Amino acid sequence: xxxxxxxxxRQADVFPVKGVDYxxxxxxxxxxxxxxxxxxxxxxxxxxxxxxxxxxxHSEYVLVSGSARFLITGAVHAGAPxxxxxxxxxxxxRDIALEVPDVDAAYRHAISAGARGVTExxxxxxxxxxxxxxxxxxYGDTIxxxxxxxxxxxxFLPGFVTRAPIVAPPAKRYFQAVDHVVGNVELxxxxxxxxxxxxxxxFTNMAEFIGDxxxxxxxxxxxxxxxxxxxxxxxxxxEPAVSKRKSQIDEYLEFYDGPGAQHIAIATNDxxxxxxxxxxxxxxxxxxxDSYYDDPSLRARIGQVRAPIEELKxxxxxxxxxxxxxxxxxxxxxxxxxxxxxxxxxxxxGSLGFGKGNFKALFEAIEREQELRGNL
Numbered sequence: 433x434x435x436x437x438x439x440x441x442r443q444a445d446v447f448p449v450k451g452v453d454y455x456x457x458x459x460x461x462x463x464x465x466x467x468x469x470x471x472x473x474x475x476x477x478x479x480x481x482x483x484x485x486x487x488x489x490h491s492e493y494v495l496v497s498g499s500a501r502f503l504i505t506g507a508v509h510a511g512a513p514x515x516x517x518x519x520x521x522x523x524x525x526r527d528i529a530l531e532v533p534d535v536d537a538a539y540r541h542a543i544s545a546g547a548r549g550v551t552e553x554x555x556x557x558x559x560x561x562x563x564x565x566x567x568x569x570x571y572g573d574t575i576x577x578x579x580x581x582x583x584x585x586x587x588f589l590p591g592f593v594t595r596a597p598i599v600a601p602p603a604k605r606y607f608q609a610v611d612h613v614v615g616n617v618e619l620x621x622x623x624x625x626x627x628x629x630x631x632x633x634x635f636t637n638m639a640e641f642i643g644d645x646x647x648x649x650x651x652x653x654x655x656x657x658x659x660x661x662x663x664x665x666x667x668x669x670x671e672p673a674v675s676k677r678k679s680q681i682d683e684y685l686e687f688y689d690g691p692g693a694q695h696i697a698i699a700t701n702d703x704x705x706x707x708x709x710x711x712x713x714x715x716x717x718x719x720x721x722d723s724y725y726d727d728p729s730l731r732a733r734i735g736q737v738r739a740p741i742e743e744l745k746x747x748x749x750x751x752x753x754x755x756x757x758x759x760x761x762x763x764x765x766x767x768x769x770x771x772x773x774x775x776x777x778x779x780x781x782g783s784l785g786f787g788k789g790n791f792k793a794l795f796e797a798i799e800r801e802q803e804l805r806g807n808l
Contacts (some may be wrong), residue, residue, distance in 0.1 A: 757782020
């Protein structure tokens, strides 16, 4: 076992990462999207760049909540880079940026391992210092920027200026970090991308879910989780499986018009308070039937958790336990008109898993929404 762990660590070290630096959302209206994440998700706007700073193509807002950082980018004219991304996919994630200690070494290794380069290593500089950046391609139109900001002390990146919050921040953050980002890929492509992350980034296969673990009577999918050696960055990868009806992955691929980031799990240390605040601000969550909470096997399986089952039931929060501990989780409905990108709130108490015991309840809840949309 020790030898296996050492082997995994050596493999991971070929592409060391410090964590997710930011998620870039390409959207149709950056100002309104930034307002939504400020009011509904309790995030704080800290920086801005746009035509007023001489950047003629986009308006961009940077929002933070703990270590989680979102870059909201909106084209200000039809020919701007990225405008076609929004036309094709609607609002979605283009860039899952990773902070790395050495951009040049990471980029060089990725290219030598077969990754497609998007932007070669280069410096971006202003009076606050220098950020070293590059980018490589991954599934669909998604990219990974590689960022070293160790020589920069500005609000985000050179060219951005400090901006006052859009609304007063909440007294307590709704979430503290990005826990994981889930990617959906086409049928038969999941293992290719698992191999890509292993070969290019040294990520290891942390978990996999297939067969009855991740199916209902009507739809099915397969999922594997890749992660860096220190589990700072975790990417579940899903593909559809043959089933009686259209799965949530099929629906996503159809409406997103290809592979992309399906949902973002955000880590909270008080899911009850966060759900209450976000629901009051208009965030819509998936519903879970009473039968989930009334099933005696649930109480036997999860044991003692920090909140009474009745409190979780009132908010439709799911609970799961594994050998390391337990977790609480809940999923939003899609946050844009197309049934594509959504969010997960997750509160971990030792558990390193992804709520395997809740998959059936979750997928049935998604199927109910699909049926209402006429897409099941």
